[in-house]
Amino acid sequence: MGGRARLRNAAATAQRLRASAEQHFPVLTELTARLLSTNLLDAATRLAAQAFLTAVPLLFAVAAFAPASMRTQLAESLRTVFGLTGPANQEITELLGSPTGKDLRQTTGIIGLLMALISATSFSRAMVRVCERAWLLPKAGARIVAWRWVIWILAVLLVIFFQGPLREGFGVGIWLGLPVTFVISVLVWLWTQHLLLAGRVPWLPLLPGAVLAAAGSTALWITARLYIPTALNKALNQYGSLGLVLTMLSWLIVLCAAASFAVTIGAVLAQGPPLNRYLTPRRSTGDAPAAPPA
Template structure:
């Protein structure tokens, strides 16, 4: 049993478990969900209202992002106002509070990435990276909320996956201050995109019936609980994908060296 425990501890699964425990993956995902609900929801409502003719509206965007059925999507749409109304009713104080929460979300994501790569916290003057990241995030969300390729679902899915891959890859490099090479960050971005696709499938199987049942039991609050649970899943995928990407980055060079050594032994 001791040998088995040592083997498991030295394996990739054992290292992933230890590092996820040190990362505090569950707590960070809960923090991401709380800040995401305070930041991403109003931000998406505002940016989708910026182009009311082509924009889908936040409720429709969220329903498609969740991947839920049409009936559950209608329950989500009942929670939010129609496109075009948010810009007329948003106040300066609301925008300022949104900016503060958005910068806090950027700091939380940066802290998670630094923990994944065992890096020390960045200096205080590096806060400008949060501003740049929030600005690019706003543009990315506006692009996602106003770009429609419904007549070509395959092309739309490929474009959404590719844009998410590029944004996540760049986000890691920007928030980490270039302390990790681009090549080492790519596996984490790829795993995160794959995890988001898996979360979409999980949402269709689990969250879609949950929205219907929770709406009957709790009313609109039940739908909010499901959306919040989905944001927790997004947080797990964001930080967990970066962690798995680091493990892959460490595993692949060793696997390559082992294969080269075996080839040399076989030829000799």
């Protein structure tokens, strides 16, 4: 009986603590419920898979059709982001360092380029679902958001293209590149949410998610420069191209999980106290529309 009484007391204490937490920290309760209900790890895995399936054909398309200066800039950006050395760096150099890309153009063709761009919108659609689930919004009509899928992919390519000079602080050094990268990342994530949500959420409430996503991606960039070069070279030596695929896909899953959690946590924080008082626009009584004339 004594053991049962202790169990009942422990259960009652746990319930009181839970009720107290829900009363004093409603944001934590809502955050836990949102994270569990949206199945973020599954969504992040799908997002990472779509990102990888998008990156590979687009990388070959750039290698085939882009001028030499653009291919050189993209290769430098990839080296800067991942700190590539050894065999991994050689793979990128061989792919993007081709003088003309004639063989790739003959293999890819214009139709292949268009198909690569169209298939890339699957990555955009996966990102849209992450944002909509974070804000508990219904799906927007394809007619409203279809053009946004293409615009977002093109913008992502542009951002990746300039990662080299950006993260090196335009030649000044990483001490400038790190804060500049963080600020640019905040703006990119802010615009990403607003674009893919079709403007259904105002700009200010999107700010917490943008800051968290930028912080996560910046931290993962620093980690990638320490981990990715060694992991890629080891995987290439042991398993060949399959090792490259597995390593990059694992890193993408971590990156997409961080972005998914950041956007969702940011949505909960923006909608709950105390940030909702500052981020959610309120209409004052003086701003109420006047009654129409009789």
